[in-house]
Every structure is written in C-alpha cells, then in structure tokens.
Amino acid sequence: MEQWVAIKENIKQWVREVGKEQLVKMEQPFQMKSKSSDIDLVTEVDEWSEQFLMEKIKAEYPDHAIMTEESGWHEGQAEYEWVIDPIDGTVNFAHRFPFFCISIGVKHKGETVIGVVYAPRLDEMYEAIKGSGATLNGRTITVSATEQLNKAVVATGFPYDKGTDPNNNVENFNAIITKIGGIRRTGSAAIDLCQVAAGRFDAYWEIKLKEWDICAGLLIVEEAKGNTFSAEIEKGYQVLVGTPAIYDELSTILSWEK
Structure with missing residues (x-):
C-alpha cells in the first residue's frame, strides 16, 4: 500500500x-x-x-x-x-x-x-x-443517493464510427432517454465516470471505449461506492456505472450480458 x-x-x-x-x-x-x-x-x-x-x-x-x-x-x-x-x-x-x-x-x-x-x-x-x-x-x-430513474441525470457518448456502423448507441439512447430525468454528454469518458463518482451524474453508459478511457475512472467510481460493469466487445468496451438503484434499472434496459 x-x-x-x-x-x-x-x-x-x-x-x-x-x-x-x-x-x-x-x-x-x-x-x-x-x-x-x-x-x-x-x-x-x-x-x-x-x-x-x-x-x-x-x-x-x-x-x-x-x-x-x-x-x-x-x-x-x-x-x-x-x-x-x-x-x-x-x-x-x-x-x-x-x-x-x-x-x-x-x-x-x-x-x-x-x-x-x-x-x-x-x-x-x-x-x-x-x-x-x-x-x-x-x-x-461518493455516488449520489438518487433512487428513481425518472429523476436521474445520466451521461453517455457515441463512438467515432456512429455514422457508418449501426452499433452506434442510438438504440440504447432511444430506449433510455424517455425514462430518465436528464441526459448529458461531455465528450470525455474519464470525466463522465468521475462525475458519477462525485455524485454529479447518477449514471453513465457508453460503448466502444478503449481501456485508457476507463481504467482510472472505473476504479474511482468503485471506490466512491458506485456499481460498475465493463465488458470487451467488438471495437472496444461497453461500460455502465451508477448508483445501485439506477444501475440496476439501466442494466435491465440495456440488456447487456453480465
């Protein structure tokens, strides 16, 4: 240590x-x-x-x-x-x-x-x-205490090939946007992860991220008592983090294999 x-x-x-x-x-x-x-x-x-x-x-x-x-x-x-x-x-x-x-x-x-x-x-x-x-x-x-998805502020982003590959996070976005309180898009995965850790965002998801985007931020969220999930997929990683209640609901919507 x-x-x-x-x-x-x-x-x-x-x-x-x-x-x-x-x-x-x-x-x-x-x-x-x-x-x-x-x-x-x-x-x-x-x-x-x-x-x-x-x-x-x-x-x-x-x-x-x-x-x-x-x-x-x-x-x-x-x-x-x-x-x-x-x-x-x-x-x-x-x-x-x-x-x-x-x-x-x-x-x-x-x-x-x-x-x-x-x-x-x-x-x-x-x-x-x-x-x-x-x-x-x-x-x-620590992560926020938000428990209701319809009051949650959630962040996401879109991959660089969003215009050429149909796996571009738009379907996930459409499934989630009507169920949450607000959506944010900063353009930095590491900053988004840290905003969840600081309790400013309630959750964050994205696809096709690279390890250097998420390595530090995922640990920071975990140590801030947030739930985290990451899995390697084609062209990178898919990631979901958030407060326990919000995380569970978003995980169900995304239907990613755990």
Whole structure:
C-alpha cells in the first residue's frame, strides 16, 4: 500500500505539470490530424503529453509496462502496468472546451489499484487507491443517493464510427432517454465516470471505449461506492456505472450480458 501511495503522489505531480503546459499550448496554434475517422483527432499536444509522462515513468519505474493511447504497448518486466490517456477529450481540447483530462490507471498483477484523473481547465484532481476510497481535490466523494430513474441525470457518448456502423448507441439512447430525468454528454469518458463518482451524474453508459478511457475512472467510481460493469466487445468496451438503484434499472434496459 505504501508503494501505491508513493506512485500516486508521483502521478499527481506529473499530471499537474502536464496540465499546466496543456493550458499554455491550448491557447497557441497547434497541429492536429485524424486517426480512425475525421472526428477522431490527435494533436501534437496529445503526443507531447504522452512523451512527457512516459519519460517520467521510465525514469522512476524502468521495469514497469506502459499502455498508451497514441503509441500503444511498451513492454516491462515488473508486475505493474500503466494505462495512460494523455488527453481524454481531444476534440474538446481542440475546440478549447474545458472538459478534457489526463487519465492514468496503474494495474498490479492485472488489477487496477491506482486511478488518477486530472482536468486542468477545471483544476479538478480525482484519485483513488483500491480499498481506500475516492477523493476530489482531497475531499472524499461518493455516488449520489438518487433512487428513481425518472429523476436521474445520466451521461453517455457515441463512438467515432456512429455514422457508418449501426452499433452506434442510438438504440440504447432511444430506449433510455424517455425514462430518465436528464441526459448529458461531455465528450470525455474519464470525466463522465468521475462525475458519477462525485455524485454529479447518477449514471453513465457508453460503448466502444478503449481501456485508457476507463481504467482510472472505473476504479474511482468503485471506490466512491458506485456499481460498475465493463465488458470487451467488438471495437472496444461497453461500460455502465451508477448508483445501485439506477444501475440496476439501466442494466435491465440495456440488456447487456453480465
């Protein structure tokens, strides 16, 4: 546990450094390009942020494995694996919309034990160590007490291939939208997960997410006493999180195999 605390403190320092530079670069001209589709963007700031974090990790923990969004898998010999999204919400960042973040999860023997999500423009630091609860800027957070679906505020998102693949979350959206109190779409899976953990959203679901989108956030929700489900499907993961009562009802509507 002491080692996990030390790792988490290093992560917090590094993401603050990265976040500070992201805010500077955000206001300057930067290059961007498309990946899987015209709306799946990567900027030079994503690449700079990832390289900065990888250099820090390799210097401090040279035998740890690393999985990153932009450069993929980097082998390691230890029982630790880092899962990094240098900017979750790149489209938001590119449009100077404040809902973007740095997401870092650390696994030990295949189990996520550390999660840190930092939103620089909001200056919000979400963090968790397995078995120790979750915090936002040092304050303990828990999921909401909402029990009625028709009063719930629920978040979701849509995959980059929504215009070309019929499995695009629209059917799920139509099944849920009339049964809830409100719907939100921030454009960052990691931020959505953290909003559930903080009790601001009551639930969140999405499909075709990548591990770097969800690794840290799922642990933060779990440590905030929320229910979580994730399963690998074609083109990524499907995810559902929420307060216990809302989670159960949404799970029934979605009819995903558990």
